[in-house]
Every structure is written in C-alpha cells, then in structure tokens.
Amino acid sequence: xxxxxxxxxxxxxxxxxxxxxxxxxxxxxxxxxxxxxxxxxxxxxxxxxxxxxxxxxxxxxxxxxxxxxxxxxxxxxxxxxxxxxxxxxxxxxxxxxxxxxxxxxxxxxxxxxxxxxxxxxxxxxxxxxxxxxxxxxxxxxxxxxxxxxxxxxxxxxxxxxxxxxxxxxxxxxxxxxxxxxxxxxxxxxxxxxxxxxxxxxxxxxxxxxxxxxxxxxxxxxxxxxxxxxxxxxxxxxxxxxxxxxxxxxxxxxxxxxxxxxxxxxxxxxxxxxxxxxxxxxxxxxxxxxxxxxxxxxxxxxxxxxxxxxxxxxxxxxxxxxxxxxxxxxxxxxxxxxxxxxxxxxxxxxxxxxxxxxxxxxxxxxxxxxxxxxxxxxxxxxxxxxxxxxxxxxxxxxxxxxxxxxxxxxxxxxxxxxxxxxxxxxxxxxxxxxxxxxxxxxxxxxxxxxxxxxxxxxxxxxxxxxxxxxxxxxxxxxxxxxxxx
Ligand SMILES: [Zn+2]
Numbered sequence: 053x054x055x056x057x058x059x060x061x062x063x064x065x066x067x068x069x070x071x072x073x074x075x076x077x078x079x080x081x082x083x084x085x086x087x088x089x090x091x092x093x094x095x096x097x098x099x100x101x102x103x104x105x106x107x108x109x110x111x112x113x114x115x116x117x118x119x120x121x122x123x124x125x126x127x128x129x130x131x132x133x134x135x136x137x138x139x140x141x142x143x144x145x146x147x148x149x150x151x152x153x154x155x156x157x158x159x160x161x162x163x164x165x166x167x168x169x170x171x172x173x174x175x176x177x178x179x180x181x182x183x184x185x186x187x188x189x190x191x192x193x194x195x196x197x198x199x200x201x202x203x204x205x206x207x208x209x210x211x212x213x214x215x216x217x218x219x220x221x222x223x224x225x226x227x228x229x230x231x232x233x234x235x236x237x238x239x240x241x242x243x244x245x246x247x248x249x250x251x252x253x254x255x256x257x258x259x260x261x262x263x264x265x266x267x268x269x270x271x272x273x274x275x276x277x278x279x280x281x282x283x284x285x286x287x288x289x290x291x292x293x294x295x296x297x298x299x300x301x302x303x304x305x306x307x308x309x310x311x312x313x314x315x316x317x318x319x320x321x322x323x324x325x326x327x328x329x330x331x332x333x334x335x336x337x338x339x340x341x342x343x344x345x346x347x348x349x350x351x352x353x354x355x356x357x358x359x360x361x362x363x364x365x366x367x368x369x370x371x372x373x374x375x376x377x378x379x380x381x382x383x384x385x386x387x388x389x390x391x392x393x394x395x396x397x398x399x400x401x402x403x404x405x406x407x408x409x410x411x412x413x414x415x416x417x418x419x420x421x422x423x424x425x426x427x428x429x430x431x432x433x434x435x436x437x438x439x440x441x442x443x444x445x446x447x448x449x450x451x452x453x454x455x456x457x458x459x460x461x462x463x464x465x466x467x468x469x470x471x472x473x474x475x476x477x478x479x480x481x482x483x484x485x486x487x488x489x490x491x492x493x494x495x496x497x498x499x500x501x502x503x504x505x506x507x508x509x510x511x512x513x514x515x516x517x518x519x520x521x522x523x524x525x526x527x528x529x530x531x532x533x534x535x536x
Contacts, residue, residue, distance in 0.1 A: 059263040060287055062229055063180075063221035064279075066236060067214045069187060069253045070115050071246045076211040077186045078106030078149065078334075085208035086250065098186075098211030100145025105333050108133075112213045113337070115245040116160050116184050117347045119215060122239050122354055125161030125182050127344060132157070132336040133184075137327045141205050142188035150185035152328045159183040166219075166239070167356075168231035169374070177232050180218045187212040190252070196308055198315055209252075215245075221259060226283040229258070233276045234378065238355050241380045248276075249422060260286050262294065266302040270314050273307045282307040286314050358383060366390070367398040372405050381423050382408055389430030393438075403437050415454050427460025435463040445474050448519055476522040478529065481513075484521065485529050488512045499534060506530060 073083050079097035096104035120127050134152035153159040159181035166177045189210040193200035217236065223229050233256070237248050248254050256279050261267030268290070273282045290300055305314040353361075355377050362373035362383075377383045390396050390404055412433075416423060436453065439445045445467065456466045467473050475481060488509055489496055495512075498505040506527075513526055 057225040057287070060224055061221045061259075061261050061263060061267075062223040062225075062283060063259040064217075064219045064223070064229060064232065065257040065259070066217045066233070067187075067255045067257075068217070068240060068246050068248070069250075070112060070213040070215060071250055071253050072244060073109065073111055073115065073213055075109060077109050077112050077184070077213040079211055081211065083212055085212070086252075088208060090204070090206040090208060093208040094210065099207050100143075106149065106331075108334060108337065109213065112184065113339070114343075114347055115213075115243075116182070116215055117339070117344060118243045118245060118351060119217075119240065120161035120164070120182050121344075121348050121351055122243050123161070123164035123166065123179060123182065123217070125164035125179060127161045127339065128158040129339045129341070129344070130158075130336060131160065133331040133334050134328045135331050136185075138325075140188075141203070142191050142210075144189070144207065144210070148186060148188060149331050149334070151183035153181055153183075155328060157328070157330070160215075166232055166235050168228065168235055170228060170231050175228070177222050177228070178220045180220045182218070183216050185214050185216060186210070187214045196310055197306055198308065221261075226280045226287070229283055230276075230280040233279060235355075237276060238378050238380070242352055242354050242358075244352060258283060258286070260290065262287075262290050262300070265290070265294065266300045268300070268303050268305050268314075270305045270307050271317065274309065278307065278309055281312065282314065285312065289314065355380075366401040366405075368401065368405060372402070372409070375409050376405055379423075382413075385423055385430055389434050392430060393434045395438075396434075400437055400441070403440075404433060407433055407437070411451060411454050415458060419458075426458045428458050429460065432457050432460070432463060439463055439467070443474055443476055443522060446519060449474070473520065474522055475517060475520045476525055478525065481521055481526055482529055482533075484513050484516055485509075485526065485533055488516065489530075489533060496534070506534070 071083065075081060075083055076098055079095050081093050081095050081098055085093045097106050117127060131151065133149050134157050135147040136150045136152070137147045139146050151157065151159055153162075161182040162180075164179040164182065166179065168175050168177060187209050189205050189207045192204040192206060194202060219232065223232060237254075240246055240248060246253060252274060254276065256273040256276070258270045258273065258279065259267050260270065260283060268286065270282055270286055273279050286305070293300055304317045306317045307314050358377045359370070359373045362368050362377060363370060366373075368376070376386055386404060386408060390401050393400070396404070412423070412428070416426070436450055436457065440447055440450050449470075452470070453463070453466050456469070457463075461469075492509060492512060495505060495508050499509070509530060510523065510526055513521055513530075514523075
C-alpha cells in the first residue's frame with residue numbers, strides 16, 4: 053500500500069441490474085425499458101397501487117444463485133423479503149422491497165470473495181453479503197442534481213431486479229477498488245446474468261473514511277470507470293478537511309460526474325430511519341438443495357477456471373491468460389479464431405493473443421468500443437497471421453491494416469487496396485538493388501571500408517518500395533552484387 057493512501061478505508065456496495073431477465077422482480081412488466089416511452093412499462097404492482105400483490109420472479113432467484121455460487125458466498129436456503137421504508141419520489145409505494153440481514157432477516161448469500169492482482173501481488177477481498185432488491189424509478193434531472201429547476205420521474209425502471217454485492221471495508225486505495233470492480237465485472241459477464249455495458253446497469257455506492265474519523269457514503273456512481281475518480285476526489289476532500297482542523301461528519305454525498313466532485317446531499321440517515329420489517333405480501337422463500345445443486349452444475353465456466361485452461365490447452369503464460377480471459381468477448385474471439393485454423397499451434401496462439409492484447413486492444417481503447425461493436429471477426433485475424441507467416445506481408449505493413457480490419461474488410465482485399473505486399477521476387481528485388489547502388493556511389497565506397505554501411509543501402513531499397521521488400525532476400529542479393 054502506498055504511503056499516500058495510508059489509513060484510507062473503502063467499502064463498496066455495487067448494484068447490478070439483472071438485465072438478462074425478461075421481466076421485473078415482482079411483476080410481469082418487461083425488463084427492457086431502455087429507450088422506451090417513459091412510464092409505459094408499468095403495472096399496479098410496480099407502481100405500488102393499493103391491493104396489488106407482488107409475486108417473486110423464479111428466474112431472478114436462479115440468477116442470484118448463480119452469482120452467489122460464482123462469488124463463493126454461502127447461500128441462505130430460507131429467507132424472506134423486507135420492506136425498507138423511505139419517502140422519496142423514486143418509490144411510489146414509499147418502501148422498497150429488499151432484504152435485511154438483521155431482526156431475523158437474512159441476506160441472499162453471506163460472505164464470498166473477489167481475488168485481485170495489484171502490482172503483481174494477489175489479494176483476496178472479503179465480501180460481506182449479496183442480496184436481492186427492486187430498483188427504484190429513474191429520476192431525470194435537468195443538468196446537475198444540485199441546480200436542476202425540476203425533476204422528472206420514469207417508473208419504467210421501478211421494480212427491475214437488482215443484486216447488491218456488499219464488500220467488507222477492506223480496500224485501502226482507489227486502485228484496489230478499480231481492480232475489485234474489474235474482476236467483479238468479469239465474473240458477472242461470465243455468469244450471463246447481466247450486460248454491464250448497458251447504461252445504468254450498474255451503480256456503485258462507496259463508503260470512504262480515514263481511520264478514526266466519520267465516514268461518508270458517496271451515492272450513485274453510475275459507471276465502474278467513475279469509481280476510481282470519485283474515490284480519489286473524496287479522499288482528498290476528507291484529508292483537506294482534516295488538515296484545516298475540521299472534523300468530518302457522517303453524511304451522504306452525491307458524485308456529480310459532470311463537475312467531477314462530490315456534493316453533500318444530506319447528513320446520513322441511520323438504519324433505524326428505514327423501519328425495516330418483513331414484507332407480509334410475499335411468502336418466505338425456501339430454496340431446495342436440489343435447485344442449488346442444479347444451478348451449480350449448470351454454472352458456465354468462470355474466469356479463474358478459464359485462465360487455467362488457457363495455460364494448459366494453449367501454452368499461454370499466466371499473465372497472457374489473465375488478460376485474455378478478463379473480457380469474455382475477447383476470450384471467446386480468441387478461442388473461435390485459433391480453433392478455426394487447423395495449421396495453428398502454440399506459436400500462432402501466442403501471435404493471435406499478442407494481436408488481441410496489443411494493437412487491437414489499443415484500437416478499442418482509443419475508439420472507446422468493445423470488440424463486439426466492431427466488424428472484426430476471428431477469420432480476419434487468422435488470415436492476417438497466415439499472411440505474415442508466409443511472408444506475404446511484413447509485420448509493419450500488417451499494423452497499418454488495423455483500421456480496415458476493424459471495418460470488417462477481408463485481408464486479401466486490404467492487400468489489394470493498399471498495394472502493399474511483401475516483395476520476395478528475386479528479379480524485382482535485384483532491379484531495385486541495382487538502382488540503389490547506382491544512385492549512391494559514395495555509400496558503396498564506404499561499404500568497402502566498413503561492411504556495416506551496407507545497412508544504409510538496404511534502408512534506401514526499403515524507402516523506394518515503402519518497406520515491401522523481403523529484408524533477408526534483399527541483403528543476400530546486395531551482398532552478391534557488391535562482391536562482384
Ligand atoms: Zn409491473
């Protein structure tokens with residue numbers, strides 16, 4: 053841990069929408085509310101009209117079970133839901149159906165862990181619990197929450213299933229938090245319960261304190277990327293406050309991602325303010341052992357297993373496997389590509405991996421896209437590697453193909469279009485070499501005294517042909533001609 057973050061304590065509450073469900077947690081309304089006319093995906097249950105009765109979505113329980121198993125949490129086989137009472141326009145019934153792990157209540161799952169690697173060091177970060185709850189409605193502010201003249205409410209989101217993953221206060225720096233979220237995102241992606249690239253599909257509340265002082269809770273950080281930034285800002289704010297001799301108060305703050313600062317919303321409400329009590333409109337839930345075992349058996353391959361398999365099956369290093377596997381789409385792309393070409397062996401696997409982790413990842417980062425959002429397919433990368441290995445194009449030329457490849461253009465077409473291919477025809481090379489020798493008598497003189505000067509002549513040949521000549525054949529021909 054760096055000196056800079058000594059005494060910093062961070063705990064994260066991550067809310068993930070189960071976007072891959074078809075319907076909401078307690079009613080049959082569609083889950084797929086994004087981009088739809090506001091307040092059209094609603095029914096008496098999810099806007100809480102008197103007399104309406106919720107019924108729990110069985111598939112939501114299955115998805116929660118999948119995640120709990122993947123995180124290594126202990127699943128509580130019997131539990132019931134609780135009402136969390138609060139008065140705010142995002143919950144029209146004035147309570148949220150949630151879970152509570154006190155007063156006889158239990159979380160969906162207790163404990164679990166997420167393993168991160170930071171500066172080459174492995175760390176297990178302990179989870180506190182995993183629980184299910186319904187999403188509130190979406191409040192739409194004009195501009196910033198602090199200055200907006202009005203607020204609109206869209207109940208389409210109200211009642212969508214959220215799963216909350218609560219860590220213990222075990223993180224000590226924004227970087228640890230970033231790695232934690234990276235691994236969590238990967239695990240969620242592999243379970244297939246949610247698409248975290250969808251806007252608003254995950255929200256993070258962060259508890260931050262300096263040892264010995266009151267903590268603040270920064271609410272509603274709307275993307276994983278913002279978390280590190282928000283944490284850095286809030287830690288600095290607390291430290292400055294203490295430096296000025298002011299004591300910190302327990303409060304809830306809001307991350308304003310436009311101004312990139314946290315602002316005070318309210319002094320922190322205490323748990324008793326929520327008057328938690330059991331939700332009497334829902335029956336207690338008992339999970340059968342056979343149900344949990346079935347979900348466990350059907351659990352897709354998880355990142356940690358895939359990393360081991362990649363090392364074994366494809367002779368990749370642990371480092372390479374970890375990077376490839378982190379993003380499931382990239383890992384799937386890798387496997388589809390190398391399996392489609394029988395002539396490929398461990399050397400080509402490594403090449404394929406290098407292209408994905410190097411030039412392609414760089415392009416994706418620069419263009420802020422995921423691999424699925426491009427037209428690149430595994431066959432194109434297979435072709436590229438084959439063309440390099442048979443000497444048709446040089447690695448340098450291949451790099452200049454990236455933009456076209458991302459548009460889905462096939463390699464033979466790119467080669468044709470660019471007029472760039474590796475020239476290995478001896479007659480053609482001899483012609484170029486002779487020209488260069490004729491044009492540069494002074495360098496030719498130098499070579500007689502210093503054979504190393506020949507490199508300058510080869511450079512001239514490359515210049516003339518935009519790097520297309522096969523360097524080894526060119527060198528051989530040059531040597532022969534100069535010896536004459
Ligand atoms: Zn509904």
